Amino acid sequence: MPGLLRSASACALLLVLVLTAAPARAQVSPEEILNPELKQLERNYFQQLKALNREVAAINFPFPFLLSRQVGLEPKDQGEGDKRGLEFVKFHDRVVLKVTGNYNAAYNADALSQNQRADRTFREVVVPILKLVAKDIPPDVACHAIGFEIAHHVRRRTSNSDYEGKEILVVVLDTADAFRYNGVESDAGRQAILNRSEIYLNGKEFGLAQGQAEPVDLEARGKPVFGPGAPANPAGSNGVHVSQSTLPPNFRIPPAGTDAPRTDSVPPGTVEAAPAAVKANPEPPAAAATATQADADQLQAKYQKKLDALGKEGAANLHFVDYVAPSFVIFRNRVYLQITVRNPRVFDAHAGSIYKRAAQSFDLFLGGQLKDIVARLPADEQIEGLDVTLLNQFSGKPAGPSVSAAAREAIEFALPLKVLRQFLDADITNQQLLDQSIVLVNGVRIALNLQQVE
Structure with missing residues (x-):
């Protein structure tokens, strides 16, 4: 366990060095974008995107978060990466204002389920940024959706060692839902928004469930937001269609029918044991009924x-x-x-x-x-x-x-x-x-x- 914490602390320290040494945050210039529609959007909302970039950088996330045009970077590489993680892209033939970044939290897969890890990243990163989007971007912004692509770290213990890899969470909310999300008071209302949004984890469609160990069943939540006729290859801000292998800085979504998860990982590390005399905590006493x-x-x-x-x-x-x-x-x-x-x-x-x-x-x-x-x-x-x-x-x-x-x-x-x-x-x-x-x-x-x- 301490090994995992040491890894997370090292990530945090590296990010401090990165953020301190890095120049002032910039924004993708309209002149860099070849797609005429996306170029005009970038030009129209350039000042708002710069303000949003600054305010995201000022959020006190539970763990270091850095905007980036490429997800899955190791902390040591994030200082050299392109930190302009806000841009308009084409996805499923829709215009999306996309937020991309790396969240340097290291979740233990033995303690948190896949849904719990995704839920924490959603609550700790996506929700605070959504508040700023609603503040800095006009509600009539000329795009169909607000999207997020966030990478976090996952550690898994085997009998011999620990492995650290990454998971990439993608959430695409209709613009109206994105602007109203934080104003919805009930969890049921927020869950309804998630159920009608596009959500992927490691490239697979995912039914994110708030506060639950298991995800929402994809069939039970109703028909998907987009059917099988949706385009498999989105167009990037350079105006050309890209293959899935070169999808970044656009979303990493596989073609329909693909079910192979990502296999990002790093070599195994060591994990220190807890002090020998420390005994494991007993489970809390069970209540009479199971809550939902x-x-x-x-x-x-x-x-x-x-x-x-x-x-x-x-x-x-x-x-x-x-x-x-x-x-x-x-x-x-x-x-x-x-x-x-x-x-x-x-x-x-x-x-x-x-x-x-x-x-x-x-x-x-x-x-x-x-x-x-x-x-x-x-x-x-x-x-x-x-x-x-x-x-x-x-x-x-x-x-x-x-x-x-x-x-x-x-x-x-x-x-x-x-x-x-x-x-x-x-x-x-x-x-x-x-x-x-x-x-x-x-x-x-x-x-x-x-x-x-x-």
Whole structure:
């Protein structure tokens, strides 16, 4: 597990160097585009695209994200790559405003399903950018759709080693849906938008399901947005039709009937083991009934005003991030309230371990916030637990050029409310609470012994 985190931290550090050393972000020039229709669009919206480029670069994503005209680049190569990841392209005979980039999150395939990995990248990258698109681009923009092509990292453990590869998520939303997505209050409404959008994972059509382990069944969601008569080869901004093998910087979508996944990978790396004396966390106690996304949606609608108030109060006084609103999610078939907070403490990137940072983050920060958070939760027995994503920030002087690192790591605490209230009433210790909870660092589950890591 630490090996995966070390990989993610290395990605973050490299991206800091890239972003610090890179010149000011530019935008694809209309003069570079040969297709007359796309050239005119680029010219008409050039200033808005430049503004959008700058604002995307300013977003504090949970992990480093860099716009790029080519997805799947290794962090060491991203500094030399073309960072102009916003452009108008032709796809399925439609004009698409396309956002392309590399998200340097490394998901553990043993801990997160394919749908969960895609869902996290969608929520953590696509949704915040959609907000900026609606802000910077006029709603009557002369294109049919807003598209995203985002690569993230995936690690898989075998009996002998760990392998790291990539997954590429493609989401193409009709322009009207893209502009309304963040204004839709219910998860059911947002899921309906995804169900009628074009979504691909590693080149295969994919039914992205929000907050679920498994994707939406493609047959069950209704007829596809585009039938088999859709063009297999989109035209790029140079005005020529391209083959699938040379599709970047356009979408990597295979012709109809192709079902072979991408096989991007890197040589195996090593993974350090957790401290030997640390025991695995037991599973949280099971509730009587299995919850569904419909249950979460009903609770969301029922308590939306209270959650809005919690989000405002949390952003003002409890270190909530302002770009992820509190929401009900399904975790292990139970309803949890999910919130995201930012740890005000800044850690030295080269001091301590993930276990020590997780312990200090809980004991010195989150533990003291939980009483105020729980006091503001809706009183409803359907709510099984609190899912807190805590963002740690780093500073320090990395090896190499004299620049400061500014990476982050995400620690997720899935805390059953029953034992959480026992902890707040001083009936159990912090260790007993964590022993009955689930702790993940950058999507990887860890065992956390608070005394041992000190």
